[in-house]
Amino acid sequence: MKKTTISDVAKHAQVSKSTVSQYLNERYEYMREETRERIENAIEELNYQPNNVARSLKLKSTATIGVIVANILHSFSTQVIRSIEDTLNENDFSTIICNADDDPEKEKKYIETLLARQVDGLIVFPTSGNRELYKRLIDSNFPIVFVDRYVNGLNGDAVMLDNEKAIHLAVEHLLTNGYENIAVLTTSIDTAVVPRVERVEGYKSAMERFDLPIREGYIKSMDPPFLKKGIDELFQLENPPQAIVSGNDLTLMEFLKYASDHDLEIGRDVGLVTIDEVSFAEVHYPSLTTIAQPTFEMGKKAVELVLHKFESEQYDEPQIYRFDPSIIIRKSAEKAGARI
Structure with missing residues (x-):
């Protein structure tokens, strides 16, 4: 035909x-x-x-946005990506998704590949590397939006959680349920990944807010393969923690495995609140109290920002857009005896 x-x-x-x-x-x-x-x-x-190819060449547009995620294993990342893809599809844009595996070199390769494919913009969950490459893109007014993290020293748009508020919600809930010796687990802060650093600092400010001592031994920030050792060190302390705040879903999985291996009953032997809503939170026994991020709204905002940059000739001063967390109360932090 x-x-x-x-x-x-x-x-x-x-x-x-x-x-x-x-x-x-x-x-x-x-x-x-x-x-x-x-x-x-x-x-x-x-x-x-x-003929969309010919049309895009004529318009100098491919109607495609590249998305680079630092680590696609995080449930937060997959939820936000789903929102980004849905919202771009509604606006007749295609999406190319790349997973950097927290590797700056892999991230750099993906950036260069996507630029070679003439994507109209980038939405990036950045690693801690490639600052100069991002700076060149921002200085050339290339449409780029950061999600979950910003890059230190760069004046670019970023969509992020209010990480301090998230930790304060977790600590306050544990205190309300009678826990005072509270530890925090995050993945490594050695590379200065912004959310991890902010959550550790938020933990410290929460301790100060509620007149509780800050015990450096209660702060464990390390890569997942070493978390088991770090958790074991926590529970070998003379005064082990009564409760844990897990900084994300990866630290949560390590703690749940440790608790199972050592017959620690969550909700009885140790309280638990985790940042990020995970798919099994409601069916786990006991059900898990979580600090949820508004992932759909965050993804939609990232798309809104990058398309505005692409479609508008007007320059808007970049800013960091902070989203409020919410607590989903279940059973993992229940304990008789409120403090506040």
């Missing part, structure tokens, strides 16, 4: 090819409504499929 061309559409709608082209490129400010309807009907009746 012969493929329908733009000439066929123009002939069927009784207009010129240039008028059809203007319609396809959504330049119809001076086009009569009746003309637009004729072209729309012709496209539908002839089942015309525009």
Whole structure:
């Protein structure tokens, strides 16, 4: 079957090819409504499929946004990516998703690959590397938005959780349920990944807020393979913690494995609150109290920002957009005897 061309559409709608082209490129400010309807009907009746490759070259647009995620294993990351993909699809943009595995070199390779494919913008969950590369992109006004983290020293838009508030919610809930000796677990802060650093600092400020001592031995920040050893050190202390705040889903999994291996009953032997809502939180025994991030809203905001940069010639001063966490109270932190 012969493929329908733009000439066929123009002939069927009784207009010129240039008028059809203007319609396809959504330049119809001076086009009569009746003309637009004729072209729309012709496209539908002839089942015309525009040549998007040729069209994108002409418009200098591929209608594609690249998404680079530091570590796709995080439930937070997969939830935000789903929101990003859905929102871009609603706006007729395609998505290319790349997982950097927390490796700056891999991240750099993906950035270069996506730029070579002429993506219209980038949404990035950045590693701690590639600052100079991001700086060049921002200085050239390339549309880029950071999610979950910002890059120190760069003036770029970022969509993030209010990490201090998240930790304060967790600590306050544990105190309300009678726990005072509270430890915090995060993945390593050696690379200065912003959310991890902010959560540790938030833990310290929460201790101060509630007039509790800050015990450095209660702060464990290390990569997942070493967390088991760190957790064991916590419970070998003369005064082991009564409760744990888990900084993300990866530290949560390590703690749950440790608790199972050492017959620690969560909710009886140790209280637990974790940042990030995980799929099994409600069905786990006991059910897990979580600090949830508004992942859908955060993903939607990231898309809104990057498309605005792509579509608008107006320069807006970059800023960090902080989203409020919420606590989902279940059973893992229940204990008689409120402190506050």
